[in-house]
Amino acid sequence: MNASLDKIYFDYAATTPVDDRVVEAMLPYFTRQFGNPSSVHIFGQEAEAALEGARETIARLLGVSSSEIVFTGCGTESDNLALRGVAFERKLRYGADRILISPVEHHAVSHTARQLADHFGFRLEFLRVDSFGMVDPDYLQKIIDRDVAIVSVIHGNNEIGTINPVAELGQICRNYQVPFHVDAVQSAAHLPLKGLEDWCDLAAFGAHKFYGPKGVGALFIRKGTPILPMLTGGGQENGIRSGTQNVPYIVGMAKAFELAQTEGLKIHASLIQFRDRIISSVQDNIKGSHLTGHPTLRLANHASFVFEGVDGNQLLILLDAAGFACSSGSACKTGDPKPSEVLLAMGISPPLALGSLRVTVGKYTTQEDVEKFVSVLPLLVHKIRKMSLELKGR
Structure with missing residues (x-):
């Protein structure tokens, strides 16, 4: 869809x-x-x-x-x-x-x-x-x-x-x-x-x-x-x-x-498959990535992360430009990004909490959608980290 x-x-x-x-x-x-x-x-x-x-x-x-x-x-x-x-x-x-x-x-x-x-x-x-x-x-x-x-x-x-x-x-x-x-x-x-x-x-x-x-x-x-x-x-x-x-x-x-x-609960297997594909791909291909939330006792459609050295709002903007609508735990529309209270309560440091990403799939998600996403996300995370290093080196 x-x-x-x-x-x-x-x-x-x-x-x-x-x-x-x-x-x-x-x-x-x-x-x-x-x-x-x-x-x-x-x-x-x-x-x-x-x-x-x-x-x-x-x-x-x-x-x-x-x-x-x-x-x-x-x-x-x-x-x-x-x-x-x-x-x-x-x-x-x-x-x-x-x-x-x-x-x-x-x-x-x-x-x-x-x-x-x-x-x-x-x-x-x-x-x-x-x-x-x-x-x-x-x-x-x-x-x-x-x-x-x-x-x-x-x-x-x-x-x-x-x-x-x-x-x-x-x-x-x-x-x-x-x-x-x-x-x-x-x-x-x-x-x-x-x-x-x-x-x-x-x-x-x-x-x-x-x-x-x-x-x-x-x-x-x-x-x-x-x-x-x-x-x-x-x-x-x-x-x-x-x-x-x-x-x-x-x-x-x-x-x-x-x-x-009724029928919604029947699609759980596919949602979990998509969710776990995203989670495993992020963990395997993006260094400094951390899954947030329980590894198994979590909603069937829900994958969420924090990334070291990444601005979550900047990542959302790049994802949107690349054709993917995702969200973050930070207050990205206020003009004053703050760490997520949820992530802080879990013991995640404020700088790391600012690098959050939430990816949630649904009944109109396809395998092709997921594969496109997992191929693009590592490139965008790398791009943000590289830009951050270049700015620090000036």
Whole structure:
């Protein structure tokens, strides 16, 4: 799938193209069946039927009750609702004021937790991670107590691909009756999630990570989990998230999730083959390269590295010019590149962290795409290092 001339897309962790079947499922709800699901007439009834059908689909695939699915505007909103809603409610009810997160969370979680600490009197504490960015369950067991409002841990890391032991972490939280939230935005496209209520109380999803539309998400909220609504108004979504539901996008999300959790899991073998080909080629052909994240317990489509003596932003620019769309862990669009917080938390030095590269494949990636990439990348890394040496020699 080369949407832009001869460009090759290797940034599936950032977003995915919408599957044609998802577009087809959405189209009627933009035009013929356009009603507001809160309206009582036939137009509203049709929209409500589509809305609840989508909710049933997602709930069935997760093995939960449809009443435990709340639709939101995106994965970020789902994370925000989970952290803020549960933290405020548990503080009001029980005085619980500690928030435990890992230092390798997506900013949707880490920035939300930081704001709760800076402005609302919560105490933010970070769980320990190892050199692969994996959370240590023993450390959670050591510091958790009933005064914890919520624990939040990313399932499959968006930057380094590491898959966390969420079932073990969730059981520890349940033993202390502390709500456990999982950011499943990345993992929904690659890991089976049926039965997640056995190990978590909340889980966030975003449709555009699994070939659905941008601008729609969902939050699983296990029955009985205390949560304060963050959007008030008409009382939609069982009063948890007011606002007229985006029916076309919700229908699209349900279709995309169904595809991801059924046929999507069948393409894992090819994704892993492409991923491992990239990893082995980099390790064999580029000196001073280091794989980031766990070598095996990582998302099927995810390869990430740091390179000694390389500016990650400069590498992205050269890759883009060569026809490859990849990403980096540094803040490459701010004009003020900073080392990735995730990489620093794993013990990687700031200079090395600035040389990061994330390569994520997807269901439209081909073997030819991968072979072109692994033939070009070593040349570009060498070019950057040579330019750097020449500048130092002036």
